[in-house]
Amino acid sequence: MTDSMTWAQSIVLGAVQGLTEFLPISSSGHLRIVSELWFGDDAGASFTAVTQLGTEAAVLVFFFKDIVRIIAAWFRGIADKQQRGLDYRIGWYVILATIPIGILGLLFKDQIRTTGRNLWLVATVLIVFAVVFWVAEKYSTKERSLEQLTLKDGLVMGSAQCLALIPGVSRSGATASAGLFLGLEREAAFRFSFLLAIPAVTASGLFSLPDAFSPSGEGMEASGPQLLVATLVAFVIGYASIAWLLQFVSKHSMNWFGGYRIILGVTIIILLSTGVISAT
Template sequence: MSAGVSVGQAALYGVVQGLTEFLPISSTAHLRIVQAWMNPGVDQAGFTAFTAVIQLGTVVAVVLFFWRELLHVALAWGRGLVDKSVRHTLEYRMGWYLILATIPVGVFGLVFKDQIKTGARNLWLIATALIVMALILLVAERRGSRSRSEEEITTQDALVVGTAQALALIPGVSRSGATITAGLFRGLDRVTAARFSFLLSIPAVVASGLFELKDIGGAGAPGMGVTVVATLISFVVGLASIAWLIRYISRHSTFIFVGYRIALGALLLVLLSTGALSAT
């Protein structure tokens, strides 16, 4: 991406990021598709840095939406380190669950950081991941018991969901999609799976965003000004997206997202096959 990215383009990227970060449809895939249409031939390493940083806006949205729960978790976890009487509480256990579930994505992110910035952003791979993950989510919806609430989350759940989150390093998989799907396979109800996914996004996305922040304004990456614009817009839109998704899945299945992923993946394959879009 050139340093001359317009404010309007940055605003659009912010809207796309905010809309898609928490829905199980892959924000990375959508940002990459919009970039291929609006800014073709960009430096993928620079664009990866840009998308990682604007995700910080959606992290702030999560923190604001769940601030009471996060505060209780932080206080209980800190007290539990020295006070055994607190260790039976959900808040204390949740602190450890979030730490344990973040380890896999941290390890894999560091090991494959170069591949993530370049070859993994190929649109053929993204189209395939959109469709494959949709089918896996469909199976999870049909087979998951959805009988377990937040109070019943276990260490094993955290490890399984955390490992699934690492799969989202493949663009098109979707971090929320992978973690919600894993939660459903573990028998969590939809709202619990989504809430845990949202909370789990905080350490992973913050670490990624701060790691890439140094590259903003450098060769191939947009400047700080347009990045700030995109980040602020992603925060506002992301906050609304969280509220909507929790209300929606409390009453509906995730089948609408399954259908959307398959349709988008199929459309992308057609556009790539006809040469309307370049894969790299």
């Protein structure tokens, strides 16, 4: 039997989702950790997916002009080969690069909601991908702009996005790291990462709505108003996070986030080893 979520829990988790969704520190991992540390329970993968609709709405608002321009260019390009410029190509890159995570998300949905949320796994992944970030920063040439994005880049970053199905990885961290390995500028990698997340996260959130209201065994049960408020909180804080992150990564490396991830991962491992918190 699942426990009912309180208003305080839903608001705090919504704030955590908004703050961590776009930073390369894993929103799903943080929601799992915060809910265990403070509430002694798991907010659930469905609650996480639904509140991500708030942060994806923030992406839609923040990049509204870009998104409208890309969609319009995509339709123009379909009708007229002479109109197939950068925005037309990016539209196709986002569509094609979303296919891998759509397939794997459906195939492994049960594991994502259960064994994938084990805190031993979350803590380990936090540390491992901190190292990945550091390697990407060290060996990336960071010479290619968004205008130089290719289909290969899109497909590689789309494949990397699949890793975000594991709590602790970070969608933006995985895709941006892939972009860095491909030689993209840091800000260009993050911008495409945000655009790439829109279809997958929106579909995941809508698909998870029924389960969020009545979790089947895993996760606390939130009411409709609680989910709505949590999603709105995630939207407001998420919008501010996007603006801050794009400005930050234009001047600073991902190593700052890597250091934070290692500290958090090691802390969780210590708490698990000493029995202070439970892994499941």
